[in-house]
Amino acid sequence: MWNQIIGHELTVAPLKRAIENSALAQAYLLTGPQGVGKSLIAQTLAMAALCEASKKPCGTCATCQRIINDQHPDVIGLRVLPDKSEIGIEQWRGVEAKVQFQALEGDRKFIIIDDAERMSMSVANACLKTLEEPPSNTHFVLIAHDADRLLPTIRSRCQHLVVSPLPQSVVESWLVKQGSDAVVAKRVAALAQGSLQRAQRLAKPEVLGVLDVMTRDIQKGYTPLQVLEHAASLAILPEAPEVLDGLAVALRNMAVAQPTVRVLQRMRAVEEASQYLSTKGANKELILNELFITLAP
Numbered sequence: 001m002w003n004q005i006i007g008h009e010l011t012v013a014p015l016k017r018a019i020e021n022s023a024l025a026q027a028y029l030l031t032g033p034q035g036v037g038k039s040l041i042a043q044t045l046a047m048a049a050l051c052e053a054s055k056k057p058c059g060t061c062a063t064c065q066r067i068i069n070d071q072h073p074d075v076i077g078l079r080v081l082p083d084k085s086e087i088g089i090e091q092w093r094g095v096e097a098k099v100q101f102q103a104l105e106g107d108r109k110f111i112i113i114d115d116a117e118r119m120s121m122s123v124a125n126a127c128l129k130t131l132e133e134p135p136s137n138t139h140f141v142l143i144a145h146d147a148d149r150l151l152p153t154i155r156s157r158c159q160h161l162v163v164s165p166l167p168q169s170v171v172e173s174w175l176v177k178q179g180s181d182a183v184v185a186k187r188v189a190a191l192a193q194g195s196l197q198r199a200q201r202l203a204k205p206e207v208l209g210v211l212d213v214m215t216r217d218i219q220k221g222y223t224p225l226q227v228l229e230h231a232a233s234l235a236i237l238p239e240a241p242e243v244l245d246g247l248a249v250a251l252r253n254m255a256v257a258q259p260t261v262r263v264l265q266r267m268r269a270v271e272e273a274s275q276y277l278s279t280k281g282a283n284k285e286l287i288l289n290e291l292f293i294t295l296a297p
């Protein structure tokens with residue numbers, strides 16, 4: 001199962017060693033950009049520690065399966081709820097209550113905190129207090145995009161592992177192994193920013209098709225009616241963030257070829273739209289309408 005973590009052999013080596021030597025740290029901090037495999041590493045670590053098979057983690061025993069399906073009582077996940085902007089104190093209290101008890105099945109528990117930089121201040125302080133007086137046989141794995149946004153006192157209590165974006169060549173050969181055409185793999189790898197997750201979402205004909213049409217149109221121009229059409233089609237596409245990333249790359253290439261204030265303005269508009277789209281309750285169609293009006297050449 002460790003071998004499903006592609007391209008991060010050096011990062012996971014200390015974790016594998018710690019499992020082999022029964023010397024897991026109390027707390028780990030995994031940092032790196034979105035989609036590079038931090039959650040998979042955290043999950044694999046918990047499986048490696050709790051798996052029932054002799055060759056751990058097997059990925060197939062009942063324990064591993066329940067961890068994969070987020071149903072293991074001793075592997076407790078904490079993340080921002082879909083309708084919230086941060087991890088709230090009531091969520092933390094729920095975790096804290098579980099931490100107080102003995103592990104239900106194995107001999108230890110794992111608390112995996114996704115988006116750790118989005119813990120509210122009261123949660124961050126409560127988390128710090130727990131890390132200062134850690135309950136026995138409980139391991140914390142904090143996952144964050146940006147370590148600098150965590151309390152330094154939390155950072156210093158964790159063993160920090162940096163999960164870097166994968167080299168383009170690794171993403172490209174992975175896509176080919178997944179069955180992508182070589183030309184598509186090369187193109188997608190250049191857009192995926194070192195993330196297999198992003199590459200997988202981009203490497204779909206319908207997503208690349210939308211990206212192609214929009215890239216052509218922001219270079220050649222489009223009518224007001226096409227603005228509405230583009231906004232409507234992108235608003236319902238789950239891969240809209242990846243398409244916007246692709247447009248940003250196209251604009252960056254235009255900026256390299258001919259750096260003008262106008263191109264830079266358009267790049268900024270794409271970045272802003274990406275951010276707005278990810279906010280709670282955003283009116284996607286409206287945001288994208290405005291974006292395509294701004295992007296018109």
Ligand SMILES: [Zn+2]
Pocket residue numbers: 051052053057058059060061062063064065
């Ligand atoms: Zn197993």
